[in-house]
Structure formats: C-alpha cells, structure tokens
Amino acid sequence: MFNAVPLMTIPFILYNMSMLGLMGGGGLPSLENDVIVLSMISGAMWSMSLGDLFIVVALAVLFFEILKATRSDGSLTNHMLSMLVFIAFLVEFLLVQDAATQVFFILMTIALIDVIGGFAVSIRTAGRDVSIGL
Template sequence: MAAIPLMLIPFILYNLAMVGAFGGGGTASLETIVTSVNMMSGATWTMSLGDLFIVIALIILFLEIFKATRRSSVALLDHLFSMALFVVFLVEFLLVQGAATQIFFILMLISLVDVIAGFTVSIKSASRDVAIGL
C-alpha cells in the first residue's frame, strides 16, 4: 500500500471530471467555480475545479517528496510505480482528446517532477549511507 503513488489521486479526479462525476462532464466541467472570495481590493478571487486539482497535486507532490526520503525496499517500488504513472499521464495526454488541456498538462508535469525528485532524493540519501571501511 505504501508503494502506491499518491499522484494517482489527481489523475483519477481529472478522469472522473471528464466523465461527468462533478457536473456536466468534459473539459467544461474543469471551469466549474468551486469557491469565490471577495477580496479587500474589491476584486473577486475564484477557484475552478481544474485549479483545485492543481492545488491538490502540489500538496501531494510535497507528500511524495517526503515519502522519497524513507529508506526501504518499498521506496524503489514507489519510484517505479510513479514512473509508470507518468507514462500513463503522457500516453493519455497524447491520445485522449479530453486530456489535451493545460490543466492535465500541468498535472503531468507535476507527475514528472515527482519522478525526478523521488529518484534524486533517493540517490542523494543513498550516497550518504555509503561508508568506506579501512
């Protein structure tokens, strides 16, 4: 269970939005306003469903980088699953019409950063574990 990449959550949420689980379905559902706040400046700040997916993905990216610092055999499996998820993101972005949006592209880039950061953190922490005995 610990090896399952958390970036799967925004991937599933995005695909659920495309089939209409959060409203009308399709790319139009990504523009559904989730919250609106009147600012002191008089402007109105709004957050759409697509923006919320990006915020969720960024929080998950932090958690994934934190997970990469652990030293166990599960960490390698987690990195491999994260790489596989990035490949799925890439394939869906290239082949599925509903995934050809800037929101999905940003989610895919966050997934790529997860893969790169995970391997980088693991390699850096592993190099500190190497002890040369005399």
C-alpha cells in the same frame, strides 16, 4: 504496501472522474467552472476554478511524495509505480482528446517532477548511507 502506492494517482483519478462526468452534477464539468469564490478585503473577487483546484491538489501530493522519497523502505516499488503513473499521464495526454488541456499537461509535468525528484532524493540519501571504512 500502502506506502508504495504513488499519491499522484489521486489527481489522475480526479481528473478522469471529472472528464467522464462522475464528479456530481450529472453533466461534464468544465475545468473553468469556479469551485471557490471569495470576496477579498480589498474588494476584489478571488475565484478558483476546478482545473486550478486539481493543480493545487497535485502540488500538495507532490510535497508528500518527496517526503516519502526520503524514507528507504519500499522506495524502489514507489519509484516504479510513479513512473507508471507518469506514463499513464503521457499516454492519456497524447491519445485522449479531453486530456489535451493545459491543466492536464501541468498535472503530467508535476508527475514527471515526482519521478525525477523521487529518484534524485533516493540517490542522494543512499549516497549518505554508504560509508567506506579505512
């Protein structure tokens, strides 16, 4: 049952929590706020903003979603739920003012790649499972 739940709900929920001001600090965090700042050996300062962190989390989740698509158990349910997550991203992007950002658009695109990639991997895997005996 848990395998059918799309992992792309994690970045979706995290973004909405930050948009609603539920991610600590009390106020509405900006996607440009730095969450990690490191001094590099070269002397340069490297920083990662909250929006960048959401994208990194979504890319890591996409990797695990593609791995899940290679298994045959419960994949149809996962594909349907992944499509619903993408639709939720799309509806929120179009209707919610705070979701009309580049970060949210990239997250929505990653969700679309999850849907298309999941179907492609499943179809490719199913094609290998079919054998016609002569």
